[in-house]
Amino acid sequence: MSPRAPVDDLDARLLALLLERPQVGVLGASRELDVARGTVQARLDRLVQQGVISSLAPTLDPSAMGYPVTAFCTLAIQQQAGHEDLLSHLQGIPEVLEVHTITGDGDLMVRVVARDNPDLQRVIDLVVSTGVVTRTSTVIALAELMAHRTNALVGAAVERSPSVSGRSLTP
Known part of the structure; x- marks a missing residue:
């Protein structure tokens, strides 16, 4: 049995949803993804433990806070x-x-x-x-042409995983 990929299809769909709508919450995510609330919570806990997600805190914009x-x-x-x-x-x-x-x-x-x-x-x-x-x-820095991003990594991680390649990432 090969080792489990760090991110599978459900993880990728969950991560994509959280990146798009971070305020969705566990219950909202379970409804959107059509899986049990406990499954979403377990996935989040595992992703945090593995370091895939470092925190569920909001992303702040220093420029909007007076530091342009x-x-x-x-x-x-x-x-x-x-x-x-x-x-x-x-x-x-x-x-x-x-x-x-x-x-x-x-x-x-x-x-x-x-x-x-x-x-x-x-x-x-x-x-x-x-x-x-x-x-x-x-x-x-004169202008930010591309902000810090991780969305593309979610799709790339799933595409490299032989057990889930070809599946859609859309929630």
Whole structure:
């Protein structure tokens, strides 16, 4: 017996529904998908446990919240310095949205938001204030051409699964 695919047809239909209408709820999803409420809840629980769904929280738009400037900062850090202290520092800055370790010229990629360019300078000054950062390079995003998306991954995961290929993803 082959291992179970992380996402099957019902999972994909559930994920597509939640991405389209996140407020649907478990009961609404069970009605839309024509499955038992307990089945929907069990699927959600499993998807959360497997890390497919990290949370069921709403997606917030920083721009609509008064932070229209998005920037990406590449940080080079002292090699003997641990990431833990710097990460703790960055977590204390509300305008820091993401931190990733990277390959290339820097060590970390940090996505930040700001109210305007002078505020961005304040945020960058906070980011580098620990003394651990040896070099930084910042680029400002001018326009978002494609927002963060995962919808296409749902369909692709199902298409790669031999047990469910060819089935429709429409709820």
